Amino acid sequence: xxxxxxxxxxxxxxxxxxxxxxxxxxxxxxxxxxxxxxxxxxxxxxxxxxxxxxxxxxxxxxxxxxxxxxxxxxxxxxxxxxxxxxxxxxxxxxxxxxxxxxxxxxxxxxxxxxxxxxxxxxxxxxxxxxxxxxxxxxxxxxxxxxxxxxxxxxxxxxxxxxxxxxxxxxxxxxxxxxxxxxxxxxxxxxxxxxxxxxxxxxxxxxxxxxxxxxxxxxxxxxxxxxxxxxxxxxxxxxxxxxxxxxxxxxxxxxxxxxxxxxxxxxxxxxxxxxxxxxxxxxxxxxxxxxxxxxxxxxxxxxxxxxxxxxxxxxxxxxxxxxxxxxxxxxxxxxxxxxxxxxxxxxxxxxx
Amino acid sequence: xxxxxxxxxxxxxxxxxxxxxxxxxxxxxxxxxxxxxxxxxxxxxxxxxxxxxxxxxxxxxxxxxxxxxxxxxxxxxxxxxxxxxxxxxxxxxxxxxxxxxxxxxxxxxxxxxxxxxxxxxxxxxxxxxxxxxxxxxxxxxxxxxxxxxxxxxxxxxxxxxxxxxxxxxxxxxxxxxxxxxxxxxxxxxxxxxxxxxxxxxxxxxxxxxxxxxxxxxxxxxxxxxxxxxxxxxxxxxxxxxxxxxxxxxxxxxxxxxxxxxxxxxxxxxxxxxxxxxxxxxxxxxxxxxxxxxxxxxxxxxxxxxxxxxxxxxxxxxxxxxxxxxxxxxxxxxxxxxxxxxxxxxxxxxxx
DNA sequence: AGTGTGAACTAGAGCGCTTCAGAACGTCCA
DNA sequence: TGGACGTTCTGAAGCGCTCTAGTTCACACT
Numbered sequence: 001x002x003x004x005x006x007x008x009x010x011x012x013x014x015x016x017x018x019x020x021x022x023x024x025x026x027x028x029x030x031x032x033x034x035x036x037x038x039x040x041x042x043x044x045x046x047x048x049x050x051x052x053x054x055x056x057x058x059x060x061x062x063x064x065x066x067x068x069x070x071x072x073x074x075x076x077x078x079x080x081x082x083x084x085x086x087x088x089x090x091x092x093x094x095x096x097x098x099x100x101x102x103x104x105x106x107x108x109x110x111x112x113x114x115x116x117x118x119x120x121x122x123x124x125x126x127x128x129x130x131x132x133x134x135x136x137x138x139x140x141x142x143x144x145x146x147x148x149x150x151x152x153x154x155x156x157x158x159x160x161x162x163x164x165x166x167x168x169x170x171x172x173x174x175x176x177x178x179x180x181x182x183x184x185x186x187x188x189x190x191x192x193x194x195x196x197x198x199x200x201x202x203x204x205x206x207x208x209x210x211x212x213x214x215x216x217x218x219x220x221x222x223x224x225x226x227x228x229x230x231x232x233x234x235x236x237x238x239x240x241x242x243x244x245x246x247x248x249x250x251x252x253x254x255x256x257x258x259x260x261x262x263x264x265x266x267x268x269x270x271x272x273x274x275x276x277x278x279x280x281x282x283x284x285x286x287x288x289x290x291x292x293x294x295x296x297x298x299x300x301x302x303x304x305x306x307x308x309x310x311x312x313x314x315x316x317x318x319x320x321x322x323x324x325x326x327x328x329x330x331x332x333x334x335x336x337x338x339x340x341x342x343x344x345x346x347x348x349x350x351x
Numbered sequence: 352x353x354x355x356x357x358x359x360x361x362x363x364x365x366x367x368x369x370x371x372x373x374x375x376x377x378x379x380x381x382x383x384x385x386x387x388x389x390x391x392x393x394x395x396x397x398x399x400x401x402x403x404x405x406x407x408x409x410x411x412x413x414x415x416x417x418x419x420x421x422x423x424x425x426x427x428x429x430x431x432x433x434x435x436x437x438x439x440x441x442x443x444x445x446x447x448x449x450x451x452x453x454x455x456x457x458x459x460x461x462x463x464x465x466x467x468x469x470x471x472x473x474x475x476x477x478x479x480x481x482x483x484x485x486x487x488x489x490x491x492x493x494x495x496x497x498x499x500x501x502x503x504x505x506x507x508x509x510x511x512x513x514x515x516x517x518x519x520x521x522x523x524x525x526x527x528x529x530x531x532x533x534x535x536x537x538x539x540x541x542x543x544x545x546x547x548x549x550x551x552x553x554x555x556x557x558x559x560x561x562x563x564x565x566x567x568x569x570x571x572x573x574x575x576x577x578x579x580x581x582x583x584x585x586x587x588x589x590x591x592x593x594x595x596x597x598x599x600x601x602x603x604x605x606x607x608x609x610x611x612x613x614x615x616x617x618x619x620x621x622x623x624x625x626x627x628x629x630x631x632x633x634x635x636x637x638x639x640x641x642x643x644x645x646x647x648x649x650x651x652x653x654x655x656x657x658x659x660x661x662x663x664x665x666x667x668x669x670x671x672x673x674x675x676x677x678x679x680x681x682x683x684x685x686x687x688x689x690x691x692x693x694x695x696x697x698x699x700x701x702x
Numbered sequence: 703a704g705t706g707t708g709a710a711c712t713a714g715a716g717c718g719c720t721t722c723a724g725a726a727c728g729t730c731c732a
Numbered sequence: 733t734g735g736a737c738g739t740t741c742t743g744a745a746g747c748g749c750t751c752t753a754g755t756t757c758a759c760a761c762t
Binding site: 055057059060065066075078081083086087090102104105106107109114115118121122123141144240296299 | 451492
C-alpha cells in the first residue's frame with residue numbers, strides 16, 4: 001500500500017534537470033524561459049503525473065488564496081428555495097470564477113449565519129456577506145481575521161465595501177401605487193425579522209428590534225404608507241408554502257384586506273395561491289404585490305406586480321468589489337442599485 | 352499606509368515568552384500545556400488581534416485543507432432553479448460543515464462542468480461530482496490531481512466512491528403504473544441529454560449518445576415501457592418554464608398523448624401548467640408524472656404523482672463518504688438508495 | 703542520594719511553493 | 733575589443749504553521 005509520493009515541483013525539476021524556480025516559471029511566467037524548455041518541462045510534468053503547483057503551497061507563498069468566501073444567513077436549501085438569492089449568487093460566482101477564483105460557501109446554521117469557527121478556518125482572502133442578521137458572529141469572526149469584506153444589503157461596517165438597493169424606497173413605491181388606486185385595507189407578508197424560526201403575527205416589539213436590514217427596510221417602506229397598525233405576518237423563510245399560509249391567515253381577518261404586500265416574490269406566489277384557496281380572485285378581490293422581480297414573476301398566474309431589483313447585477317457587482325478588495329483596492333462608496341415598480345396583472349383598484 | 356503586519360504564531364509566542372510550538376498547541380492540543388498558560392496565550396493573542404492559526408499555512412503543514420469541493424454541471428442559478436439539487440447540496444453542506452469542513456463550490460460553465468483550471472486550483476482535498484457529463488474535463492482534472500472523489504449519480508470511475516439511485520428502475524416503475532392503468536400514448540419531457548443548450552425534439556442519434564447518466568437512465572426507463580418511438584422533448588435545463596414549453600409542444604401532436612412522463616418534478620410542474628394552458632385537465636385529459644418528489648410536488652395543483660428519491664439523504668451520504676475518504680478510507684461499494692412511486696392526483700386511467 | 707515517571711515545554715526540520723537578486727552567456731554596437 | 737544590455741536560468745530565503753523527538757523539571761518512591 002506504499003503509494004508513490006505525489007510529485008512536486010522538485011520532482012519535475014530533478015527529472016528535467018533544471019532548478020525548481022524554472023519549473024515554477026514554466027507555470028506562472030512563461031515569458032521567463034524559452035518556449036522549448038517550457039515545453040519540455042510541461043511534458044515531463046505530464047508524464048510524471050504532476051498536475052501543476054499545489055494550490056495550498058502556492059497560496060502560502062503568494063499570500064492569497066484565489067478564493068472568495070460567501071457567508072449566508074441560512075441553510076442552502078432554504079436559501080435556494082429563494083430564486084432571488086440564487087440569481088445573486090450566480091452573478092457572484094460567474095464574476096469570481098471568470099477571474100479564476102473559487103467560491104467558498106459558508107451556509108448559515110441555526111442562529112443566523114455561519115459559525116465563527118467555520119469562518120476562522122475558511123481559506124478565502126475576502127468574504128461576501130449576504131442576508132446575515134446585523135449582529136451575526138460570523139461578521140465579527142471575519143473582521144478579527146482582518147479579511148476584507150463586502151456586504152450585500154447589510155448595514156455599513158467600517159472599512160467594508162457594500163452594495164445595496166433601496167429597499168425602503170422600493171417598498172414605499174409599491175405600497176403607494178396601491179394606496180393611490182384606492183386601497184385602504186392592507187396585509188403584509190414578510191420573511192424573517194429574527195433568525196429564530198418564528199412564524200406568525202408580528203408584535204410591535206419584535207418589529208422594533210428587527211435584526212435583518214432588508215426585512216426592516218421593506219417593512220418600514222410598506223408600513224410608512226399603510227400605517228403602523230397594518231397586520232404583519234412573519235414567515236421564517238422566504239418560501240411559497242409559508243407565504244401561502246401567512247396570506248391565508250391575513251385574508252381570514254374581517255374586514256378582509258384588499259391588498260397583500262409581500263416582502264418577496266416567493267412569498268407573493270404563495271399569497272396568489274392562498275387567494276385561490278379561499279375561492280377569491282386576484283386582482284378582483286385581492287391585489288397582491290411582490291418584491292424582487294424574479295423571472296417566475298412574469299409567468300405567475302396572474303403575472304405578478306412587483307418591485308424589480310437588478311439581482312444578477314447585484315451579485316456581479318459584489319463579485320467585482322470583492323476582486324477589487326483582493327487587489328488591495330479601497331472599499332469606496334457603497335453602490336446603490338436602482339429599484340423600480342413593474343406593474344403586471346396582480347394589482348388593480350379595489351372593488 | 353504602512354498597516355502593521357498581521358500577527359503570526361511567532362508574534363504571539365514572542366509576546367508571551369514561549370515557543371511557537373506551545374502557541375500552536377494552545378490552539379490545537381489544549382491537553383499539551385497547562386490550562387493557565389493556555390489561557391494566558393489566548394488572552395495575549397486576542398489583545399494582539401491574532402485570530403488563530405492561518406488556515407493556509409496550517410493546511411500546508413498538515414497536508415489537508417478541511418474543505419470539500421463540489422463540482423457542478425451547470426451554473427448556480429440554473430442548478431438551484433432545481434429544488435432537487437438544492438436539497439442534495441444542503442444535505443452535503445450540513446454534513447460537511449458539521450465536521451468543520453468548508454464547501455468549495457465549482458459551478459459549471461458552458462460546456463458541462465467547471466473548467467479544469469478551476470479544479471486544478473481549488474483548495475480542497477476531496478471532491479464531489481454531481482450531474483456532470485460523463486466525459487467532463489473537470490473529472491479528469493480532479494483525477495490527475497489525485498484528489499479522492501465521490502460521484503453522485505454518475506458512472507463508476509476506478510477508485511471513486513459513489514452514491515446513486517436506481518433511476519432506470521424508478522422511471523420504469525412510473526411508466527409501468529401508467530401503462531398498467533391503460534395509457535398507450537405517451538410523451539416524455541426530459542432535461543439535457545448533452546451540455547449544449549439544446550431545446551426540442553430528440554433524435555435517435557442524440558439519444559444514443561446521451562452524455563448524462565441520469566438522463567440516460569430515466570429516459571431508458573420510460574422508453575423501456577412506452578416504446579422507443581415515444582416522442583421525447585429535451586429541455587436544456589430542468590426548469591418549470593422549459594418544461595411548460597416542452598409539454599405544450601408534445602400535447603399539440605395528434606393524436607394527443609394521454610400521459611406525460613417528466614424527468615424531474617420541476618419539468619412536471621411546467622407540464623401541469625401546459626395542460627392548463629391548453630384548456631385541458633389533469634388527470635382527466637392528461638396524466639402527468641414527475642421524478643424526485645421535491646417538497647413542492649405534494650402541494651402542486653393537482654398534487655403530483657412522482658418517483659421519490661431520498662434527496663437529503665443522498666447529499667448527506669455523499670458528505671459522509673467524502674469525509675471518510677478524507678480520513679484515508681477506501682471508496683468501498685457504491686451505495687444505492689431506494690426509489691419508490693408516490694401516487695398522488697396527477698395521474699389516472701385514460702378516458 | 704539515586705532512579706523512574708509524567709507533565710510541560712522546545713528545537714528544528716519540514717510542508718511545496720514563489721520570488722528576488724544575481725550568475726552565465728550571448729549579442730550588438732561603438 | 734569591450735562594455736552595455738537582454739535573455740535565460742539558478743540559489744536561497746522565506747510564507748506561517750505542525751509535529752516528532754527531544755529536554756527540563758518537579759515529584760515520588762526506594
